[in-house]
Amino acid sequence: MTSSWRRYALHEENRDRVCVLCNKPHRATSTLAKGLFCSECRTPYLDHEDKRVRQAVGRAQRRGLPASLTILEWLRIIGHFNSQCAYCSASFQVIEHITSINNSGGTTRYNCVPGCLSCNRLKDHPLPGCYPISLEKIEQVKQELQRIFS
Numbered sequence: 380m381t382s383s384w385r386r387y388a389l390h391e392e393n394r395d396r397v398c399v400l401c402n403k404p405h406r407a408t409s410t411l412a413k414g415l416f417c418s419e420c421r422t423p424y425l426d427h428e429d430k431r432v433r434q435a436v437g438r439a440q441r442r443g444l445p446a447s448l449t450i451l452e453w454l455r456i457i458g459h460f461n462s463q464c465a466y467c468s469a470s471f472q473v474i475e476h477i478t479s480i481n482n483s484g485g486t487t488r489y490n491c492v493p494g495c496l497s498c499n500r501l502k503d504h505p506l507p508g509c510y511p512i513s514l515e516k517i518e519q520v521k522q523e524l525q526r527i528f529s
């Protein structure tokens with residue numbers, strides 16, 4: 380057995396993954412691929428949400444903030460809010476940090492909800508003549524998140 384063969388064999392092993400949705404073992408396309416979903420579960424929608432989560436986690440990590448949100452937690456949160464903005468019920472467009480990253484809010488399951496772009500902007504930068512999101516509404520959304528994961 381040559382060392383290069385052994386290296387190859389190790390790499391082959393490193394492609395084994397367990398699907399985060401159905402728990403079935405499957406092979407990732409490469410040793411570097413995260414391969415979160417098996418071929419039966421994987422959809423463009425899931426890939427899109429996974430990318431969104433990883434970007435938001437990366438943003439928090441670069442600021443040294445808590446960055447623990449997982450794709451499974453995010454799917455549960457979106458499901459709870461019916462894929463609608465947590466504040467105004469428009470269809471959601473972005474991961475909205477209840478306490479923004481600029482205000483040291485992390486990317487965690489207790490700080491992230493689906494949001495539309497205007498609520499996302501309005502919350503931290505209320506415009507004159509526009510209704511800012513009320514503190515009561517924000518508090519209510521926070522409590523809903525606590526309930527999902529309690």
Ligand SMILES: [Zn+2]
Binds near residue numbers: 418
């Ligand atoms: Zn699966």
Ligand SMILES: [Zn+2]
Binds near residue numbers: 467497498
């Ligand atoms: Zn909204």
